Amino acid sequence: MIQNIKNKWLGIVLSACAIFALSACASAPQDKVEREAYLEANDPIEPLNRGVFKFNKALDEGFVKPVSTMYHDAVPETVRNAVRNFLNNLRSPLILANNILQGDFDGAKVTIARFTMNTVAGFGGIADPAGDLGAKYRNEDFGQTLAVWGVGEGPYVMLPFLGPSNPRDAIGIVVDSLIDPVGHVIGGVAATTEGTTRTGMQGLELRSRNLKNLEELEKSSLDFYTTVRSLYRQLRTDAIKNGGTQDTIPTPGITFEDDVPQGKLQAQLTR
Amino acid sequence: MLLGRRTLILFSAAMITSVLISPVSQASENAGAFVKELGDKAIRLLTVSDITEAEREDRFRSLLREGFDVERIGRFVLGRYARRANPDMIKEYHALFEDLIVATYASRFSEYSGQKFEIRRVAEPKDTGDAIVMSQIVAGSGSPVRVDWQVHGAGNNYKIVDVRVEGVSMSVTQREEFATVIRRNDGKVDALLEALRQKTSSLKSKSASR
Numbered sequence: 001m002i003q004n005i006k007n008k009w010l011g012i013v014l015s016a017c018a019i020f021a022l023s024a025c026a027s028a029p030q031d032k033v034e035r036e037a038y039l040e041a042n043d044p045i046e047p048l049n050r051g052v053f054k055f056n057k058a059l060d061e062g063f064v065k066p067v068s069t070m071y072h073d074a075v076p077e078t079v080r081n082a083v084r085n086f087l088n089n090l091r092s093p094l095i096l097a098n099n100i101l102q103g104d105f106d107g108a109k110v111t112i113a114r115f116t117m118n119t120v121a122g123f124g125g126i127a128d129p130a131g132d133l134g135a136k137y138r139n140e141d142f143g144q145t146l147a148v149w150g151v152g153e154g155p156y157v158m159l160p161f162l163g164p165s166n167p168r169d170a171i172g173i174v175v176d177s178l179i180d181p182v183g184h185v186i187g188g189v190a191a192t193t194e195g196t197t198r199t200g201m202q203g204l205e206l207r208s209r210n211l212k213n214l215e216e217l218e219k220s221s222l223d224f225y226t227t228v229r230s231l232y233r234q235l236r237t238d239a240i241k242n243g244g245t246q247d248t249i250p251t252p253g254i255t256f257e258d259d260v261p262q263g264k265l266q267a268q269l270t271r
Numbered sequence: 272m273l274l275g276r277r278t279l280i281l282f283s284a285a286m287i288t289s290v291l292i293s294p295v296s297q298a299s300e301n302a303g304a305f306v307k308e309l310g311d312k313a314i315r316l317l318t319v320s321d322i323t324e325a326e327r328e329d330r331f332r333s334l335l336r337e338g339f340d341v342e343r344i345g346r347f348v349l350g351r352y353a354r355r356a357n358p359d360m361i362k363e364y365h366a367l368f369e370d371l372i373v374a375t376y377a378s379r380f381s382e383y384s385g386q387k388f389e390i391r392r393v394a395e396p397k398d399t400g401d402a403i404v405m406s407q408i409v410a411g412s413g414s415p416v417r418v419d420w421q422v423h424g425a426g427n428n429y430k431i432v433d434v435r436v437e438g439v440s441m442s443v444t445q446r447e448e449f450a451t452v453i454r455r456n457d458g459k460v461d462a463l464l465e466a467l468r469q470k471t472s473s474l475k476s477k478s479a480s481r
Contacts, residue, residue, distance in 0.1 A: 033351050034458055037450050113283035121280050135287040136414065220375040220474065222466050226451040230444040238438025243417065 042155055043229065049158040053225050056163060060207075068207040082126040084205050087198065088137045089118050089125030093181035098140035102148040107242070110135050138242065142179070143172025147240040156229055164232035302402035302422045303393040305429040309338040310388040310406070318383035331377035332369070340423065340430035341369050348446045349460075352453050356460045364460070367467040374474035386410045401432065 028044075029035050043049060072080070092115035099108035114130040114137070121129050131137060146168050147153070154167035162173070177183070183191040221227040316330050335341060345368040346353065353361065391405040402422045407415040421433040434441045449463055456462030 031458070033354060034454065036351055037454050041447070041450070041454075109286050113286040116279055117283040117287075120276055130283065130287060131414075133284060133287050216379075220371075220470075222448045222463075222470060223451045223455075226448045227444060230447040231439055234439045234443065235437070241438075243438065 041226075041229075044155050045157070049156065050225055052158040052160050053228070055160060056158070059161070064203070064207055065211070068204055069211060071204055072208040072211060080205070080208065081128075083201070084209075085118065085122065085128045086125045087202055087205060088128075088139075089115060089122070090182055090198065091139070094176060094179070095138075095140045097179060097181065098142060098145045098176075101142075101145045102140070104140075104148075104242075107138070107140070110138070139239065141169075141172050142175040143169035143236070144240050146172060147236075153233070153236070156233070164228055169236065300393070301427070302424075302429055303390045303404050305338075306404040306406065306420050306422065306431070307388070307390050309334070309431075313380065314383065314388065317377070317380035320381070324378060324381075327381065328373050328377045331380070332373050335369070335372060338429075338431055340432050341365075341372070343423075343430075343432055344442050345369075347442050348449055349463075350446055350450065352450070352458075352460050352463070355458065360460055360464065363464055364467075367464060367471060370471040371467055371474075374471045384410075 028038050075083075092111055096108055096111045096115070099105070099111050114135050117130040117133075118125050118128055121127075128137070151168050153169070157165050157167065157170065159165045159170065165173075177195060180195070183195055186194050217227060217231075218224050313331075313334055316334065317327055322330075342365055345365050348368065349356075349361075349364060356364065387409045389407050389409060391407055394403040394405065396403060399421075400423075404420040404422055406418050406420065408418060409415040417437050419435040419438075420431050421435070422429050423432045424430055432442075452463045452466050453460060
């Protein structure tokens with residue numbers, strides 16, 4: 001199996017979460033207003049999730065953020081862009097697989113064209129001439145594919161190290177690491193090293209681009225845990241709909257009633 | 272390589288254009304013009320560097336009242352907990368909610384560095400009757416930020432009722448935050464008011480010391 005160690009580790013983390021989840025599951029409140037709020041939050045293991053969030057945050061403040069800041073300050077923007085482009089390009093085969101699994105053949109065309117052009121004319125992927133032409137990078141993953149197939153997200157889960165997620169997206173992470181064609185081409189132990197390095201680089205790259213954003217967000221937030229939960233869900237919904245370029249953009253926000261019942265709001269959020 | 276570099280590049284360029292070109296909606300020009308005008312006005316009035324932060328906040332507040340239905344947004348954000356609040360609390364809540372928006376966003380205009388505000392197109396989803404004005408903010412380098420404005424109204428009386436940045440709705444995010452604060456304080460709306468008082472004063476003192 002490709003990327004064996006990484007997956008084993010993931011498996012341990014996920015099953016540990018499942019065990020904790022069962023024990024930490026708080027029962028829904030009886031009061032009507034509280035009950036609606038509880039259901040809307042869709043976060044039955046919130047106490048545990050908050051604990052993991054605290055752990056992740058400590059890890060971020062003690063290690064990830066300082067390293068990302070160093071990377072951001074020490075490496076010129078052009079180089080960092082080249083690194084991002086290269087990592088994005090390397091994800092193309094996996095994105096293509098998910099495009100096809102979602103039945104999104106226009107998306108598949110763009111992925112092929114981007115990969116071809118950026119590899120050939122973009123010096124092996126460090127430049128993004130296809131993006132300059134208007135074909136912007138758009139990530140796809142198996143979590144999104146499952147959503148397109150109609151699989152619901154399930155309750156919110158904060159994963160250690162990996163951050164906000166849910167059962168559907170967590171399964172997506174595992175499947176992606178199994179089917180990534182790049183891993184299969186490299187093969188063996190080298191694929192594990194490659195996979196781990198790539199995941200680490202992607203994390204560093206992403207964090208270094210959001211240093212200021214996250215700081216501002218935390219500063220203006222009344223409850224940062226909830227802000228992150230809300231952002232994660234909304235960004236995922238947006239990614240699943242591929243940026244809502246259709247005119248049927250959902251309007252979860254203001255739809256007349258301020259008292260939107262939970263089911264309706266969820267329907268609006270996920271449509 | 273079997274195919275020449277040039278052929279490959281031309282071929283992929285052709286594929287990109289074939290997918291990207293799509294018809295542009297002509298409808299709701301008014302709503303689009305309204306957002307464009309408001310955005311340009313904000314850039315003109317709020318990004319100047321020779322005003323005090325207090326003046327910037329005042330200007331922001333009047334633009335906010337002019338262009339947004341703040342009360343309606345506030346109602347949605349408080350949601351079902353409004354049932355637990357008396358009229359005085361509701362009144363204070365709306366005042367604090369506006370203060371929070373002003374304290375959070377006004378100072379950001381001082382960091383303006385020539386970003387362009389462009390309207391992409393206007394969509395009219397069937398479900399609400401509101402227009403969605405899709406815009407983007409383009410900085411010199413880096414990819415454009417997608418901002419969608421939900422606009423309610425007709426003729427020449429428009430109000431923005433939600434803003435979505437890269438698909439993230441400001442009102443939905445805040446609704447969840449506020450609900451958490453109340454829920455974690457035994458369901459008391461007073462706890463939210465207290466948290467809002469603290470947040471707005473701490474944000475204000477920060478922008479004053481800048």
